[in-house]
Structure formats: structure tokens, C-alpha cells
Amino acid sequence: MKIYLFNDTSTGHAGSRAVMESIYRMLLGHEIIARHIVGQTTFDFRAFMACDAVVVNGEGTIHHRAVAGQFLMTMLTLAQATRKRTALINAMFQEGPQFFDSTLANLDLLVVRESSSAECAISCGGRPLIMKDHCADPSVWQGGNVIRSLSDVVIGDTHPASPAHGIISAQAHEYFGLRQSFADCVATLTQAKIYITGQHHGIYAAALAGIPFVAIAGNAHKIEGLLRWFSSIHGDVIPVCKTVTDIKAGIKYAMENPQVFNAFTEFVRTRPLLDRDMFDSALGIQIDLGSDVKGDVR
Numbered sequence: 001m002k003i004y005l006f007n008d009t010s011t012g013h014a015g016s017r018a019v020m021e022s023i024y025r026m027l028l029g030h031e032i033i034a035r036h037i038v039g040q041t042t043f044d045f046r047a048f049m050a051c052d053a054v055v056v057n058g059e060g061t062i063h064h065r066a067v068a069g070q071f072l073m074t075m076l077t078l079a080q081a082t083r084k085r086t087a088l089i090n091a092m093f094q095e096g097p098q099f100f101d102s103t104l105a106n107l108d109l110l111v112v113r114e115s116s117s118a119e120c121a122i123s124c125g126g127r128p129l130i131m132k133d134h135c136a137d138p139s140v141w142q143g144g145n146v147i148r149s150l151s152d153v154v155i156g157d158t159h160p161a162s163p164a165h166g167i168i169s170a171q172a173h174e175y176f177g178l179r180q181s182f183a184d185c186v187a188t189l190t191q192a193k194i195y196i197t198g199q200h201h202g203i204y205a206a207a208l209a210g211i212p213f214v215a216i217a218g219n220a221h222k223i224e225g226l227l228r229w230f231s232s233i234h235g236d237v238i239p240v241c242k243t244v245t246d247i248k249a250g251i252k253y254a255m256e257n258p259q260v261f262n263a264f265t266e267f268v269r270t271r272p273l274l275d276r277d278m279f280d281s282a283l284g285i286q287i288d289l290g291s292d293v294k295g296d297v298r
Contacts, residue, residue, distance in 0.1 A: 001085075001285060003027060004051040006036040006043075006075055009059050015135045015201020016059065018182035019090060022137035023057055026276050041071045053283060054079035058091020058112070060200065063220040065095065073100040080106050085283045089274055090134050092200075092222045093117040093126075101125035109282035111274050113200075115232060116225030130229065132271040135182055135201050141208050144183025150176060150191045153251065158198030161219035164242045168196060168216055171247060178202060194254050196247060200226065207268045212254035212261035214247055215240045230267050236260040 005027075009016035016038075024032075034047035038061065048054070054075055062069035072088075079086045080103060087109035094117065104110065104126035112118050112128045121128040135141065154176040158165045176192075178185050178201060189195055189209035197203060198216030200223055206213035215223050217240050227238045238260060241250045254261065 001030045001283070002033045002050060002052045003030050004034045004036070004043075004048055004054050004079075005032050006054065006056040006072055007038050007059060007061055008035045009038045009057065011037060013199075013201065014178040014180060014182040014185050015133075015199065015204065018135040018137070018140040018201075019057065019059060019133065021140045022134035022273075023090065025137075025139060026134075026274065026279060027055070028276075036075075039068060041067065043075065048075075048078070049082070051084060053085035053087065053108075055087045055089065056091075058088050058093065060092050060220065060222055063092060063094035065099075069095075073103055076100075076107065077103045087111075087279070087283060089279075091117065092220060092225070093121045093124075093128075094220050095120055095124060097124050099124045108284070109279065114222060114225030115229040116221040129274075131274050132268055133201070133204055134273065135204050136208065136268050136271070137273055141183050141186050141205075144181060144185070144187035146191065147180055147184050147188045150174060150188060152193040154189075154192045154195055156195060156197035156199055156202040158216050159219040162198055162217055164198060164217045167242075167244050167247065168198060170244055171196060178205060194251060196251070198223070203227075204268060207261070207265045210262075210265050212258060214250035214254055216247070217242045230264055234263050234267065236263060238264065 010020045034044045036043055056072050076086045085108050089111040091112050093112055101124050104124050110126050110128045111131050113133050118128045118130050151174045153173045155168050155171050155173045157177050158168050185205050186208045189205055192211055194212050195206040196214040198218055224240055231237050241247045
């Protein structure tokens with residue numbers, strides 16, 4: 001199948017690069033004839049018309065009527081109008097009705113990363129599956145190397161548009177950001193006892209490293225939604241911090257409740273991940289188990 005892949009985040013931090021590594025691995029055997037880079041609002045018309053399917057890596061782009069998010073939804077709408085297969089995967093979705101409701105309803109595949117996005121997508125007419133972020137694909141987070149030693153408590157980053165941006169830098173702790181490979185970040189974080197982060201992929205990195213974390217509110221509901229998803233299954237509530245006082249309480253909570261974070265680690269390691277069989281089945285591709293994937297595209 002000829003695929004036009006939108007919202008490639010390979011230019012981002014370690015978590016986003018890991019996402020793309022996983023997605024590209026999932027799509028091996030299909031022909032990616034063009035790719036759109038996160039933040040762009042232009043596309044290759046000839047490649048678009050030549051493709052069989054438009055696949056969008058939603059990641060953290062579609063929220064609050066942002067221009068970049070509306071562009072991605074417009075591409076899916078145009079793809080459906082030209083009778084192409086359409087998939088929105090690995091997505092945060094924070095929009096209220098009416099927002100591309102017919103487009104969402106007509107997607108061949110809609111996969112969101114947490115329960116808050118699922119609720120928003122349903123309210124806009126979508127039929128979402130909830131699956132973990134592609135950075136939790138074992139092929140992209142396992143086998144990393146320890147970059148350097150870390151102290152017991154380390155801090156990461158917050159989103160510049162977060163209302164809590166800046167409070168993390170007020171903490172007198174060692175900094176460790178998601179700047180190496182994601183596997184190396186996970187391996188290195190195993191040395192710490194607590195990771196303070198306002199990044200969705202920072203939460204995943206801490207969990208995959210098997211350490212507690214203090215979650216800082218972001219620019220959208222992706223962290224809250226992830227923790228709500230966990231709470232809906234396990235019952236434990238992990239707080240989200242918005243002030244310096246909250247962070248101090250969060251550190252205390254992390255120290256006193258290691259079993260909650262052990263459960264969260266098990267949660268992110270065992271939740272389902274979108275794989276090739278699910279992708280091909282949703283897009284109506286027939287699979288000959290004795291040979292390569294065969295395209296059967298409308």
C-alpha cells in the first residue's frame with residue numbers, strides 16, 4: 001500500500017523520535033511515498049493523489065483548535081473525499097463538538113493514547129481505540145545504555161505553553177532531559193529514585209525505567225488523561241502538580257507510595273500497542289501468511 005505519512009515528529013525530543021521509529025517499523029512492507037514534518041502546513045499534492053492511504057501520527061498536535069491540528073484533520077477530510085484509506089493513530093485529541101465530526105466517524109482507524117482523548121473523540125463522533133504511546137514499544141525503549149550517573153531526584157522539562165511552565169526550574173535538583181535516544185534515557189533514569197517532569201514522554205520514560213515520578217501539568221490533557229486511564233483500571237490516583245507546593249507534596253507521595261508507581265510501570269508495559277496486524281486489518285488489507293503483505297485497497 002502506498003502511504004502518505006503526516007506529522008512525522010522525528011525532529012523532536014527522544015520520546016517523539018522513538019514514536020516515529022516504532023511507527024516506521026510497524027509500516028515496514030508498505031511504501032511510504034511521502035512524509036509531512038510536524039508543524040508544516042503544506043503538502044505534496046502529487047504524492048497525495050498517488051497514495052492509497054493517509055496515515056496521521058496525531059501525537060500532541062490536535063488540541064484547542066490549533067492550526068497544525070486543523071491542518072491534519074483537513075488532510076484526512078480531503079483523503080476521504082478522494083476515497084483513500086484514513087488512519088489517525090497515536091493521538092491526543094482535545095476538541096469539543098463540532099470538530100470534523102464526519103471525518104472522525106469515517107476514519108478506518110482511530111487510536112488515541114489515553115481516556116480523556118477518547119472521551120473528546122467520542123463526543124465529536126469518533127470511534128476510538130485506546131492504546132499506549134508508541135514510545136512504549138519494547139523495540140525502541142529496551143537495550144539502552146546508561147549515559148551518566150544521576151542523583152536521587154532529577155528534573156526534566158515542562159511545555160513552554162503550560163500554565164505550570166517554570167515551576168520545575170525552581171527545584172534545586174539535577175536536570176536530565178530527553179535529549180539522547182529514548183532507550184538511553186530510560187536506561188539512565190533507572191539510577192534515579194524520582195523523576196519530576198511535565199512531559200508526556202517523560203512520564204513514560206520514568207515508568208519504563210521503573211521509578212516513581214512527579215507529574216507537572218502540561219499544555220493539554222495528555223498527562224492527566226494518561227493518569228486517569230491508569231486510575232480507571234487500577235484505582236490508584238497519581239496527582240498532577242501545578243505549583244511548587246504541589247511538587248513538594250508530589251515528592252512525598254512518590255516516596256511513600258512506591259507500590260502505586262510499580263503498578264503504573266506494569267500498566268504501561270502491558271497495555272496493548274497498535275501493531276501491524278491491527279493496522280492492516282482496520283485498513284482492509286488482506287494478508288497472505290505465506291508471502292509479503294498484499295494490498296487490497298478501495
